[in-house]
Amino acid sequence: MRRHLKWLILASLIFSAGRAFSQDASSERAPDTMQARVMACAACHGQQGQGTDNDYFPRLAGKPAGYLYNQLLAFKQGRRVYPPMNYLLAYLPDPYLQRIADYFAQERPPFPSLPAPSVGADVLARGQMLVTSGDPGHAIPACASCHGAALTGMEPAIPGLLGLHSQYISSQLGAWRYGTRTAAAPDCMQQVAARLTEDDVTAVAAWLSSQPAPSSASPIQRGAIRMPLACGSEPK
Amino acid sequence: MSGVHVRAFHFISRFVCLGAALGVSASAAYAAQSSTDVIARGEYLARAGDCIACHTVPGDKLFGGRRPMVTPFGTLYTPNISSDKEYGIGKWTAEQFYTTMHNGRSRDGSLIYPAMPFGSYTKVTRADSDAIFAYLKSVPPVKQRNKPNELRFPYNNRSLLLGWRTLYFHEGEFVPDKSQSTEWNRGAYLVQGLGHCAMCHTAINALGGSSESQAFEGGLIPMQAWYAPSLTSNKEAGLGDWSTEDIEALLRSGVSHRGAVYGPMAEVVFDSLQYLSADDIRAMAVYLKTLPQRTADTSPAPVAAGAGANNSGSQTDHQYQLGSKVYDAQCAVCHGAMGRGKPPDFPPLANNQSIQMSSAVNPIRMVLIGGYAPGTALNPAPYGMPPFAQILGDEEIAAVVTFIRTAWGNHGAPVTIKDVNDLRSVPAE
Numbered sequence: 001m002r003r004h005l006k007w008l009i010l011a012s013l014i015f016s017a018g019r020a021f022s023q024d025a026s027s028e029r030a031p032d033t034m035q036a037r038v039m040a041c042a043a044c045h046g047q048q049g050q051g052t053d054n055d056y057f058p059r060l061a062g063k064p065a066g067y068l069y070n071q072l073l074a075f076k077q078g079r080r081v082y083p084p085m086n087y088l089l090a091y092l093p094d095p096y097l098q099r100i101a102d103y104f105a106q107e108r109p110p111f112p113s114l115p116a117p118s119v120g121a122d123v124l125a126r127g128q129m130l131v132t133s134g135d136p137g138h139a140i141p142a143c144a145s146c147h148g149a150a151l152t153g154m155e156p157a158i159p160g161l162l163g164l165h166s167q168y169i170s171s172q173l174g175a176w177r178y179g180t181r182t183a184a185a186p187d188c189m190q191q192v193a194a195r196l197t198e199d200d201v202t203a204v205a206a207w208l209s210s211q212p213a214p215s216s217a218s219p220i221q222r223g224a225i226r227m228p229l230a231c232g233s234e235p236k
Numbered sequence: 237m238s239g240v241h242v243r244a245f246h247f248i249s250r251f252v253c254l255g256a257a258l259g260v261s262a263s264a265a266y267a268a269q270s271s272t273d274v275i276a277r278g279e280y281l282a283r284a285g286d287c288i289a290c291h292t293v294p295g296d297k298l299f300g301g302r303r304p305m306v307t308p309f310g311t312l313y314t315p316n317i318s319s320d321k322e323y324g325i326g327k328w329t330a331e332q333f334y335t336t337m338h339n340g341r342s343r344d345g346s347l348i349y350p351a352m353p354f355g356s357y358t359k360v361t362r363a364d365s366d367a368i369f370a371y372l373k374s375v376p377p378v379k380q381r382n383k384p385n386e387l388r389f390p391y392n393n394r395s396l397l398l399g400w401r402t403l404y405f406h407e408g409e410f411v412p413d414k415s416q417s418t419e420w421n422r423g424a425y426l427v428q429g430l431g432h433c434a435m436c437h438t439a440i441n442a443l444g445g446s447s448e449s450q451a452f453e454g455g456l457i458p459m460q461a462w463y464a465p466s467l468t469s470n471k472e473a474g475l476g477d478w479s480t481e482d483i484e485a486l487l488r489s490g491v492s493h494r495g496a497v498y499g500p501m502a503e504v505v506f507d508s509l510q511y512l513s514a515d516d517i518r519a520m521a522v523y524l525k526t527l528p529q530r531t532a533d534t535s536p537a538p539v540a541a542g543a544g545a546n547n548s549g550s551q552t553d554h555q556y557q558l559g560s561k562v563y564d565a566q567c568a569v570c571h572g573a574m575g576r577g578k579p580p581d582f583p584p585l586a587n588n589q590s591i592q593m594s595s596a597v598n599p600i601r602m603v604l605i606g607g608y609a610p611g612t613a614l615n616p617a618p619y620g621m622p623p624f625a626q627i628l629g630d631e632e633i634a635a636v637v638t639f640i641r642t643a644w645g646n647h648g649a650p651v652t653i654k655d656v657n658d659l660r661s662v663p664a665e
Contacts, residue, residue: 030570030581030619039570040606040620043627054626077295084605084623087664090294091506091610096617 034103040088041100050109055167061107062217066156068101070183070233081180111163111213117206123199127207130200131161140195141228143204146188151211153219157233160219166209173201184232191229271370278371281364284516285357285430286508287372290314299324300378305351310387312351320377325369333369334362339407347397349385350405356432359410359425416526423523426516431508436464436500456595461662462499463595468527475524483521488512489614491580495590498607498621499598506610552638552650559639562632566624567640575644581619585640592641592648599637600656603628605664623664630656 030036035047041060046052049060060068074080076089076097089097117124129135131151134142144151146158153160161169175181176193183189196204227234282288291314293303301316318324325333325343332343340354341347348354360368390396410429412421427433438451454466467475475483478494485492490505497505509517564573567585571577575586585591591599606623609615624633633656641648 028572028576028578030578037617037619040608040622043606043622043624057626079295083663083665084625087605088608088620088623091502092608092618093611093616096611099617 065105127203278367359429423519559635
């Protein structure tokens with residue numbers, strides 16, 4: 001992310017009413033709800049965080065609040081790089097980020113019907129194997145070994161993997177490999193992503209995006225499964 | 237249009253000194269304070285000066301420096317000003333610190349690049365400088381070496397600063413105007429000194445200096461593609477017809493019934509102004525309200541000139557119709573069918589000075605990248621404007637910005653598709 005003249009920070013972008021303000025002003029107030037406060041998020045993530053047709057804007061709804069909070073904080077602090085998000089969150093207090101995370105974690109909108117992946121059956125089979133069984137020969141743990149057998153994530157900080165576009169999943173795995181997405185040390189996803197080949201990434205993303213909606217969208221309880229590697233974001 | 241072009245390096249602004257010296261009796265009283273009080277006072281003053289914005293990388297150790305400052309002349313990296321004896325200012329004396337604040341010279345006598353706003357800080361009293369120094373010496377040491385600047389030739393030659401200083405630097409502590417109230421003088425001291433407001437709100441020239449005759453008349457901020465509006469023109473953010481209460485609310489909470497802060501000013505409120513006392517904010521508002529108000533719009537008109545000349549009547553009609561349609565679909569839910577908003581959280585657009593300014597950079601960028609008002613103690617859960625870059629094309633954004641600049645009696649000029657396209661590629665920041 002580019003840094004600029006931070007000593008030139010006094011641009012007052014003041015949206016002010018004019019001379020006839022007292023006559024023209026609306027007495028109507030903005031709704032005092034989180035839904036109204038997160039309208040800035042809805043343009044890309046959907047009003048309930050269900051995601052949109054855009055391949056790169058993820059579903060937020062139902063992911064654990066701890067995970068969503070970690071991501072908001074990482075964007076705010078620049079540990080996860082995407083300028084439009086870094087900019088939006090730069091001046092929001094951490095307790096408010098927690099409220100935003102809580103809001104989307106509680107939402108349960110329907111899952112989208114995603115486009116069928118345009119890969120062959122062999123690729124999908126490789127993806128299914130990596131997600132459900134891993135590749136012990138290359139020290140790749142199964143996605144399900146941390147994200148849950150139903151792939152709906154685990155409290156407090158492991159996200160669900162369903163309802164996401166394949167391009168989003170592959171771009172995130174790439175971001176870990178290239179260091180534009182980082183998590184608290186030990187950064188287990190960085191370790192896993194580094195062991196995947198390009199073909200592995202394509203296969204995992206394609207198979208995950210082809211899966212039907214889970215019967216329950218909620219993440220499993222904290223500590224419900226014993227994870228194969230240590231993750232700084234997920235307390236033991 | 238000049239929206240994404242850097243005009244110059246805005247180093248400092250100059251002010252007219254106002255009268256006799258301040259501070260001898262204040263120093264005596266200050267000396268009697270306990271060191272804890274001095275440190276607390278120094279922390280408060282460091283907030284007023286917004287030291288943290290430049291000398292701390294967000295999320296990193298306090299005052300560890302190394303924050304990059306991208307300028308037209310290359311990149312500067314701010315120094316470590318923590319109490320570390322090797323890499324910070326742990327071995328400095330209060331005298332040396334005052335020389336830096338007051339005269340823009342470092343401990344070894346070298347000239348400091350005016351990215352450090354010593355042109356404003358020179359107005360800070362010795363007592364206040366000493367308090368800030370005492371506070372900085374009290375923060376934990378950060379063992380982090382300074383990063384060398386990456387300035388291009390010839391700007392990497394510090395001796396050139398001598399010429400610049402001759403032109404643009406006027407050394408001298410703030411001198412109160414005895415014809416004004418104590419409150420006004422306190423506000424002037426904060427705005428002109430630690431607040432260094434003129435760094436953005438005064439236009440700059442090709443040498444990176446600014447003219448005192450244009451103080452607070454507004455200007456495009458180099459490298460940021462945001463326009464800092466004039467505080468003296470009633471057609472921009474001129475404060476003459478604002479109530480003192482609205483100015484106070486804007487500065488301290490980030491929102492007011494007259495509008496909200498976005499972009500770079502959100503950072504100022506977030507890092508600095510929200511921490512100031514109600515009395516000090518009120519003093520600043522009292523002073524700002526007395527800045528000379530000019531009804532003539534003295535700002536450059538980069539967007540308006542091109543747009544007005546190139547648009548035929550029917551094109552303008554088409555643009556207005558399209559803009560009206562986009563507005564009803566995307567904007568009216570918050571800003572209201574008649575642009576009245578739902579203040580303070582959804583700002584009004586009708587009769588909104590900021591939208592009608594000659595420079596359309598700010599409204600175009602707000603539509604492209606959106607933005608949250610800063611979260612502050614008085615407004616801890618702010619509302620936000622969505623980004624529309626991913627939803628609306630350049631033609632639609634040009635149309636809707638033209639619409640809000642000309643509907644409901646607004647008197648702005650149309651904007652072109654190219655104006656929008658030029659700004660679309662500027663990263664959000």
